[in-house]
Amino acid sequence: LKVRxxxxxxxxxxxxxxxxxxxxxxxRDSEKSTQPLDEATKTAxxxxxxxxxxxxxxxxxxxxxxxxxxxxxxxxxxxxxxxxGLEHWRVVxxxxxxxxxxxxxxLTPEQRNDLSRADRLDKEAVAxxxxxxxQEGVERARQVCEIHKVLLxxxxxxxxxxxxxxxxxxxxxxxxxxxxxxxxxxxxxxxxVLxxxxxxxxxSLNNLAxxxxxxxxxxxxxxxxxxxxxxxxxVLxxxxxxxxxSLNNLAYL
Numbered sequence: 524l525k526v527r528x529x530x531x532x533x534x535x536x537x538x539x540x541x542x543x544x545x546x547x548x549x550x551r552d553s554e555k556s557t558q559p560l561d562e563a564t565k566t567a568x569x570x571x572x573x574x575x576x577x578x579x580x581x582x583x584x585x586x587x588x589x590x591x592x593x594x595x596x597x598x599x600x601x602x603x604x605x606x607x608g609l610e611h612w613r614v615v616x617x618x619x620x621x622x623x624x625x626x627x628x629x630l631t632p633e634q635r636n637d638l639s640r641a642d643r644l645d646k647e648a649v650a651x652x653x654x655x656x657x658q659e660g661v662e663r664a665r666q667v668c669e670i671h672k673v674l675l676x677x678x679x680x681x682x683x684x685x686x687x688x689x690x691x692x693x694x695x696x697x698x699x700x701x702x703x704x705x706x707x708x709x710x711x712x713x714x715x716v717l718x719x720x721x722x723x724x725x726x727s728l729n730n731l732a733x734x735x736x737x738x739x740x741x742x743x744x745x746x747x748x749x750x751x752x753x754x755x756x757x758v759l760x761x762x763x764x765x766x767x768x769s770l771n772n773l774a775y776l
Contacts, residue, residue, distance in 0.1 A: 573602060580624075587627075589624055589625075593621060600621065612717070612718070615717055619716070638675075641667045641670040644663045645667045645688070648692065664685070667689075668686065680713065680716055683709040687706065689705055690703075690706045690730065706734055709727050722755065726751075728748075751772075
């Protein structure tokens, strides 16, 4: 289960992130006109700049300063396109983050409060499940699903994640009949919105494979697990923990 967390939003935190983003941008610009940086240094600067812009955007978003949040997101999108190319999954995410900001800005303050309430309910669902109170967790998760469906729509990646969370709660109760359609719905949304070369799509494939594995339906689980493994190898690499997880899952089957 994934839980959304929000950054610290003080003026000082935002000022620091703004300054860091500017300094890193200047470092990259100076590299073009002076002696080129070695590859490791350049990679480290770009990674730090990506992190700084992302952190800045999140802090502005948490303060509902959508104009400045969007500015940071647009800069981040340009950097990601330059670094990874137009088809990379991080560029897909960056475009979706901008669309999400525009959606948030279009909502009323009351509707945004409802989304904040959904975040709290999501955390409660996870906490209840950890205590073995699965049915109470399911009730919270269903409320979260409904709020996201109404305010963000059924083609939003967050809605797909909430469906996965709800499916996970059902699976923990061995209610596979309720969990499977939710997993498949989340998978289809991610296929349409994110594409098939995305880590989150691989995660949903893995979730579905795990669900079938728990039911000892290995003939169905194995190809799903292999597909998730192949995607993770391509988009994350063999040194990533998610790739190792897929290897372990396949060995289990």
